[in-house]
């Protein structure tokens with residue numbers, strides 16, 4: 001009987017409209033999967049900030065946090081209770097001098113994928129640069145050695161094989177956003193596609 005009080009919320013309270021829960025972890029990648037040695041992975045920041053490049057070793061020395069959350073893909077699957085370990089974006093940002101005009105960010109990946117975020121959507125405590133999924137090194141297909149995780153937006157915003165953050169004064173659309181996806185992509189508002 002106790003379980004009645006301690007049970008997790010029912011799936012439906014957590015699953016946005018139009019989504020179906022999957023136990024699997026589908027791979028969605030446009031184009032080839034890059035082969036990257038961890039040591040060759042760096043994170044470059046530029047644009048409306050003091051430019052700098054973080055080495056893999058510098059990144060791995062930053063404070064890490066483990067967080068569990070639901071992820072929602074625009075292709076209608078949701079996966080509940082995924083656990084990621086990584087550098088909180090807010091920790092990384094302590095080492096980045098932003099200019100006041102920075103209002104948007106373009107996320108860049110090895111291989112050329114890009115996606116865009118408003119600064120406020122990047123600067124959330126749950127967002128991670130994650131090398132670890134469910135306690136194991138993140139698989140290459142899922143973005144290993146390092147990917148962004150922005151769980152409050154559709155999963156296309158969570159750039160795999162992240163290589164850089166370009167801070168911008170004006171919004172610049174990323175790969176899927178230029179190809180018809182919504183500029184922001186909140187799954188609970190069903191912001192799947194752009195209207196124009």
Ligand SMILES: Nc1nc2c(c(=O)[nH]1)N[C@H]1C(S)=C(S)[C@@H](COP(=O)(O)O)O[C@H]1N2
Pocket residue numbers: 025026027028029030031073074109110111113141142143155156157158159160161
């Ligand atoms: N670099 C890169 N990141 C990417 C993608 C991609 O094609 N390239 N696909 C996006 C899309 S559309 C989704 S739904 C998720 C899928 O992540 P997964 O393959 O780990 O499920 O990654 C996102 N990040």
Ligand SMILES: [Mo]
Pocket residue numbers: 028073074075155156
């Ligand atoms: Mo996607």
